[in-house]
Amino acid sequence: MDTSVSFLPASDVFRVLADSTRRSLFERLAVEGELTVAALTGGAGVSQPAVSQHMATLRGVGLVAERRAGRNTLYRVDPQGLRPLVDWLGHYAVFWRDRFDALEGLLKEMDE
């Protein structure tokens, strides 16, 4: 069984989230909703251009979506971007369902 192949598209997403600064920016968007780069920069501990770059990276893998509002660009979390997480869990979900089937088969053969 080679289910690992289905994970390959997810690797980019997790490489992106492995960066702690980027992850904390992503978490703030998840908690606070739509924010501008300026708003995100406050408390981020990095410069505004760096935050912009992080937003571009997050957008590149579909974790974040953007919307223009006048002169500002508002960023928000795109929930679809987290689907690879589900795939990872899906791997173990399939594994355990198979094991449950095997366990049930064994129980039928065992003495009471």
Add this chain to the structure above:
Amino acid sequence: MSESSIETRSVVIERELAHPPEKIWRALTQPHLIEQWLMQNDFALVVERRFTLRGDWGSVDCQVLSVEPNRRLSYTWDAMGLESVVTWTLTPTGAGTHLRMEQSGFRPDQQQAYQGATFGWQRFFAALDETLARID
């Protein structure tokens, strides 16, 4: 509730089984029975005892965390960058047992390590295939 979207996640499998908890407990805790439905192992029903599960694809490092005979069993499950906990809960029902398995502790940053390990094995098998092809 966590405020963060990046939290640990779980896999939960539940099933109604037409067997008494005592019997299912044996299948979950006796090494020769565990081997028949899960993996080869050196399991021992002793809290804090370390054991290893061995499959075709690699091994899982485990340690028994808690034991409540016929009711609850939990152990760590560390494999390929994943550090998780597997908890079995057996609840008697009129017709048998409600069996619940929860594997918890999936973190996004572990996914990367997990994939790295998976990639490693894929490279290993690819290399092995090439080697075997050359032997012919």
